[in-house]
Amino acid sequence: MYDSIIIGAGPAGISASLYLKRANKNVLVLYYGQSELEKAHKIDNFYGFPNGISGKDLYQNGINQAKNLGVQVSNEEVLNIQMNEDFCYNVITSKNTYKSKTVIIATGNKKLKPNISGIEKFEGMGVSYCAICDGFFYRKKDVVVLGNELYAVSEAEELLNVTPNVTILTNGKEMKENTNIKVNTKKIEKILGDERVSGILFSDGEILNCNGVFVAEGVAGGSNFAKKLGIYTDGDKIVVDENMQTNAPGIYACGNLVGGLLQINKAAYEGAMAGLAAVKYINEKR
Ligand SMILES: Cc1cc2nc3c(=O)[nH]c(=O)nc-3n(C[C@H](O)[C@H](O)[C@H](O)COP(=O)(O)OP(=O)(O)OC[C@H]3O[C@@H](n4cnc5c(N)ncnc54)[C@H](O)[C@@H]3O)c2cc1C
Incomplete structure (x- = not known):
């Protein structure tokens, strides 16, 4: 059990780690x-x-500064965060599952929306950014996952719990992960539908009928984690208070992913605030 797991090693995440470690966490x-x-x-x-x-x-x-201070730093892709009943968290990576009392999300900017016609129009009407949140609505239906890396595979695997009809669409990119799930690498022209998603039109004119489109391009970002945990967001930004606290107990966010001035000074300041707030929370919990 860690006192704190920090996702991100930029100025925000590393600053948070320094304050936590110096408080003996x-x-x-x-x-x-x-x-x-x-x-x-x-x-x-x-x-x-x-x-x-x-x-x-x-x-x-x-x-290096964090490592010299004794902070454990590991190059691992975080795929998911889950809340346990005791308000501790499981952080699931490409290699392990870790347990922690607090989590600080400092993953920087990530554009959630790929540039595909129809994405915005059908948000909430068949386009989703979270398999665990919305998968249930697609029981036994046809769904596609947009992406070509490990995060797309992990979202597709989540969807296999509710339907066997899952296809990963790479939109013209090479698939970077090995998987047994069906993969289609054709370039996408647009998402089709009237009020709700009804299919995908590929550039070669072929149509794939589907009811749901799950966006999971590249590496999961802070707002992906936020959506899975029910944390308030404003577009792609995570909503925090002045102590970088989100609406989920023990979860903080800092740096570029909370918006404002997108500069190092501000990311480092917010990392420090998040680290100090997490120290207070851990001490009070003890
Ligand atoms: C070209 C360019 C020039 C810039 N010049 C300046 C400048 O001159 N001065 C200035 O002040 N600012 C500058 N900036 C902005 C500055 O770089 C950012 O404001 C700052 O890096 C934000 O820090 P951050 O910690 O929020 O995010 P980042 O530095 O982006 O760090 C994000 C971290 O999250 C990790 N991560 C993301 N997703 C995952 C995941 N799923 N699992 C595990 N880890 C993950 C990444 O590996 C990374 O370690 C510049 C930016 C750019 C792009």
């Missing part, structure tokens, strides 16, 4: 996929670097 940082920070060629507006620093170096420095 048992912390695990999980990270997978590219951080926004790594994309920055040169950072010139962050305190303490008179000649600037590359985003890649600053990102790695952050991870």
Whole structure:
């Protein structure tokens, strides 16, 4: 049982880990996929670097700083978070399931919506972002999952609990994971339907009839986890209070995924706030 699991090793997640570890808490940082920070060629507006620093170096420095302090850091893709009855959490990754008293979500920006005609029109009317939340409505029906990586496979596996008719659509991309689930790699033209989704039109004119479209592209982001846990969101952003607390007890969110100024200073500040709030919560729970 960890005191805190932090998802994300960017400025928000690493700052949170430093405050938790210095308060003697048992912390695990999980990270997978590219951080926004790594994309920055040169950072010139962050305190303490008179000649600037590359985003890649600053990102790695952050991870090394946490490790030097004794924080456990692991390169694992987080696929799901589940709440237990005792308000502790299971964090499910590509390799393990971990248990924690608190979770800090610091996964940066992730655009949930792929650029496919009909996605927005049919949201809530056949287009879903969460298999565990909405799968039940598609018992024995035909559903498709949009994506080509492990997260898409994990969402498709969740749907197999309610219907055998699940197809993964990669929309022209190569399928990156091995799976026994049916995969179709054709490029998608649009989602079809009147009031609700009725099918998928591929670029070659073929139509695949289906009742549900589950979006699971790339790596799961903070708002995917939020939807699974019933955490309030505003579009792709997670809603938090001034202490970075979400509406779920013991779950915090910080950095780019809560919106506002998309800069390192703000992500680091919010990480610190989330870490301190989690320390208080863990102590009160004890
Ligand atoms: C090109 C570019 C230039 C920029 N220049 C500047 C600048 O000059 N100054 C400035 O202040 N800001 C700059 N920024 C913005 C800055 O990089 C971000 O504001 C900052 O990195 C946000 O930090 P974060 O911790 O919220 O998210 P990120 O840094 O994006 O970190 C997200 C973390 O979450 C992890 N993750 C995501 N999903 C999962 C999952 N499912 N499982 C496990 N781990 C996951 C990722 O691996 C990563 O470790 C720039 C951004 C870009 C793209």
